[in-house]
Amino acid sequence: MKDYLKNILEIAIHAPSGENCQPWRFKIEEDKVFIYNNPKSDESLYNFKQRGSLIAHGMLLENIAIASSVHGYQINIALFPHGDHLQNLVAVVEFQKTVVEHQSLYDSILKRVTNRKRYQRTALALEQRDSILRVGSGTGWGKIYLTEEHRHINTLARVGSMNERLVFENSSLHNFLFSHITWTKAEDNNKRVGFYIKTLEMPMPAKVFRVFQSWSLVKALNRVGFSKTIWKQNAKTYSSSSAMGIIGFRGNSSKDFVLAGRLFQRLWLTTTKEGLSLQPLTGVLFFMQRILEGDYDHFSSHHVELIKSSYDHVVKIFGLSEDVAVPIMFRIGYGGHPSARASRFSLNELLIQDHSL
Secondary structure: OOHHHHHHHHHHHOOOHHHHHEEEEEEEEEEEEEHHHOOOOOOOOOHHHHHHHHHHHHHHHHHHHHHHHHHHEEEEEEEEOOOOOOOOOOEEEEEEEEEOOOOOOOOHHHHOOOOOOOOOOOOOOOHHHHHHHHHHOOOOOOOOEOOHHHHHHHHHHHHHHHHHHHHHOOOHHHHHHHHHHEEEEHHHHHHHHEEEEHHHHOOOOHHHHHHHHHHHHHHHHOOOOOHHHHHHHHHHHHHHHOEEEEEEOOOOOOHHHHHHHHHHHHHHHHHHHHEEEEOOOEEEEEHHHHOOOOOOOOOOHHHHHHHHHHHHHHHHHHHHOOEEEEEEEEEEOOOOOOOOOOOOOHHHEEEEEOOOO
């Protein structure tokens, strides 16, 4: 691998991904990088048709674009060159030497982090709001919708925390969560995927939370309202935000989700540059992707109605038409620094030797 590619990719792989699954794999040929999606990286209910992973690939590609300019290379990105139906090969990126360009978001790539703490409910400065809403203008990748009204933030906070209620009412989601938590830094450094417990910013000690990995215990506690209590507590945390927003776009192809990922990463890097914290709240929206396409198999009829009702709140608050896809919601505010960061794979561990993935 050429040194410049190594330098660019080592920065780019700091992109976020669902459950820190890091679904990207790289095949390098001269000045060309083939980016593959590893579908086994995330087989959760969240990742319907690999759309969560495709958004993550878009975030990776945005990092590559920014880092390439700083290192003096222009790139050409060919998305799904073998067709949308063969989505394991997400992109082929060709690099060509050019002049070095300053990128104001470059330093934010390594600073960007998910912050799940309570934020200060302080209003955004006008310059911050304008900077956020200008992100992606003219790209055609999607649209950023933002609300700072407290009543809307409170409603969207309950939509976001509906995910946690479902986690403690649906055995598949419950088992997925607890199978992806690492309980010590040593374990996290070893696995380098999933949630390091300290990044979840739990209000209770890890030892206490760990007892809830027993599904039989959770079922018993739900008889006295445990899952609803979790829902309300997390909604309070999410409502402590300066603003909440979504990314929406017209389209339903794999390419559309990749481009929405590029927009989301540009937004996240911008908020980081502005000294703001951000947390994605995508769970219920990803579940709605399943339901909109008739996949009801994994949820009870009651849960389907909860998901639909939650999604309806999003549609109403932002005045969306039926043809707008909304897989991404987020909260923004002044949250300071998170308690910890999750570990990641090294670039060498993400390289593949052939095109057989």
